[in-house]
Amino acid sequence: MRRDLRIAVIGAGLGGMTTAGLLQRAGFGVRVYEQAPAFSRIGAGIHLSANVMMVMRRLGIQQTLVDVGMTPDAFVSRKWDTGETLFELPLGPAREAHYGGPYINVHRGDLHAVLESALSHGTVAFGHRLMAIEERGTSVRLGFENGVTEDADIVIGADGVNSKLREFLLGADRPRFSGYIAHRAIFPAARLNGLPIRSCTKWWGPRSHILVYYMTQAREEVYVVSSVPAPGWDVPESYLPCDRESFIAAFDGFHPELRQVVAAAPGVTQWPIFDREPVDRWSRGALVLLGDACHPMRPYMASGAAMAIEDGAILARCIAEIGTDDPAEPFRWYEANRMPRTNKVQRISEANTWLRGPTDTDWLYTYDACAIPLLAPEEAPRELA
Numbered sequence: 001m002r003r004d005l006r007i008a009v010i011g012a013g014l015g016g017m018t019t020a021g022l023l024q025r026a027g028f029g030v031r032v033y034e035q036a037p038a039f040s041r042i043g044a045g046i047h048l049s050a051n052v053m054m055v056m057r058r059l060g061i062q063q064t065l066v067d068v069g070m071t072p073d074a075f076v077s078r079k080w081d082t083g084e085t086l087f088e089l090p091l092g093p094a095r096e097a098h099y100g101g102p103y104i105n106v107h108r109g110d111l112h113a114v115l116e117s118a119l120s121h122g123t124v125a126f127g128h129r130l131m132a133i134e135e136r137g138t139s140v141r142l143g144f145e146n147g148v149t150e151d152a153d154i155v156i157g158a159d160g161v162n163s164k165l166r167e168f169l170l171g172a173d174r175p176r177f178s179g180y181i182a183h184r185a186i187f188p189a190a191r192l193n194g195l196p197i198r199s200c201t202k203w204w205g206p207r208s209h210i211l212v213y214y215m216t217q218a219r220e221e222v223y224v225v226s227s228v229p230a231p232g233w234d235v236p237e238s239y240l241p242c243d244r245e246s247f248i249a250a251f252d253g254f255h256p257e258l259r260q261v262v263a264a265a266p267g268v269t270q271w272p273i274f275d276r277e278p279v280d281r282w283s284r285g286a287l288v289l290l291g292d293a294c295h296p297m298r299p300y301m302a303s304g305a306a307m308a309i310e311d312g313a314i315l316a317r318c319i320a321e322i323g324t325d326d327p328a329e330p331f332r333w334y335e336a337n338r339m340p341r342t343n344k345v346q347r348i349s350e351a352n353t354w355l356r357g358p359t360d361t362d363w364l365y366t367y368d369a370c371a372i373p374l375l376a377p378e379e380a381p382r383e384l385a
């Protein structure tokens with residue numbers, strides 16, 4: 001497509017920033033509009049598997065992320081009460097060669113800062129909350145809460161689970177509360193009083209689970225993230241503080257080692273887990289969605305951000321490589337190449353079976369979104385087994 005197109009990305013989340021960085025490298029001018037006044041270092045960690053790190057390499061930030069994050073030697077699944085090891089997926093250098101990239105755990109705030117460093121200076125316009133969208137022939141007028149209006153030739157909705165662009169494209173329907181909330185806490189490893197923990201462990205209970213991992217090579221910061229049943233989430237906040245007693249009580253009966261970790265965690269927050277049913281349309285005219293805006297999923301494969309980042313890489317390639325100036329065609333290619341994969345990841349995430357026992361991980365982790373051949377919509381499979 002013409003390199004002088006005006007491309008607007010709504011949302012400076014992980015998907016939006018990746019897409020902007022890759023489009024800039026392909027020669028396009030891109031502006032990212034973010035509702036928040038600035039990035040904040042919210043209290044959460046994230047796993048980035050090799051399929052994500054291969055994209056980060058193209059943005060020139062793979063090594064920086066390895067340096068600020070932590071490379072676990074394995075992902076370990078343990079039974080909640082006895083502590084028995086159910087499965088262990090080796091990671092580390094040997095697997096890195098096999099998958100084509102490292103697997104890291106990192107603080108989300110650090111990831112955001114490194115991603116922003118991969119964009120041209122001034123790409124992100126903070127304090128711009130999208131409120132109105134008007135399709136005007138081949139261009140689109142965007143209206144922001146701060147009174148600013150901007151025109152664009154392509155608008156990419158990377159604005160997360162409550163996407164405004166999705167509402168405009170597909171109608172207003174609320175995301176589905178999964179029946180679970182996630183506790184999150186980050187704290188100094190010194191609070192564990194010398195208790196050794198494996199670098200990345202998931203404790204599997206009957207209806208609840210909890211992950212524990214370090215977020216830095218120096219192993220001085222620990223992150224816990226859970227999933228426990230909850231009756232509902234009827235408040236507008238995206239998260240709330242959680243009192244320590246109810247957090248600790250949620251893990252009654254779990255193995256003493258895990259209970260020691262839980263008891264050491266201060267400043268616990270709770271987050272609702274939402275998802276949506278897959279849809280078969282992510283675009284119309286000059287408007288297109290990616291990431292949680294089109295396929296929010298439960299976080300049980302640690303792949304929601306990974307899918308947003310892969311979407312960004314494939315979408316940027318379709319825009320750059322599919323030779324037409326009508327965006328409908330590249331968007332058709334993008335949907336055909338991405339939907340079967342994101343549908344499969346949504347399905348497995350909902351089942352919450354990933355890495356509980358022996359699991360084929362190659363199809364997920366060896367996928368290189370920047371190099372995999374793009375299939376014509378007529379050739380792409382509609383579903384992946």
Ligand SMILES: Cc1cc2nc3c(=O)[nH]c(=O)nc-3n(C[C@H](O)[C@H](O)[C@H](O)COP(=O)(O)OP(=O)(O)OC[C@H]3O[C@@H](n4cnc5c(N)ncnc54)[C@H](O)[C@@H]3O)c2cc1C
Pocket residue numbers: 010011012013014015016033034035036045046047048128129130131158159160161162163164182225271272273290291292293297299301302303304305306307308
């Ligand atoms: C508990 C938990 C743990 C998780 N762990 C992992 C993990 O380990 N690995 C992983 O890959 N995924 C994980 N995920 C999933 C992951 O966080 C999401 O899938 C991912 O952040 C989606 O990225 P995105 O770019 O689509 O949207 P988001 O990251 O949600 O970004 C959307 C952005 O758009 C902005 N925005 C929204 N509305 C507007 C508007 N109207 N105007 C302007 N800006 C707007 C928002 O402020 C935000 O910055 C986890 C999720 C949860 C809940």
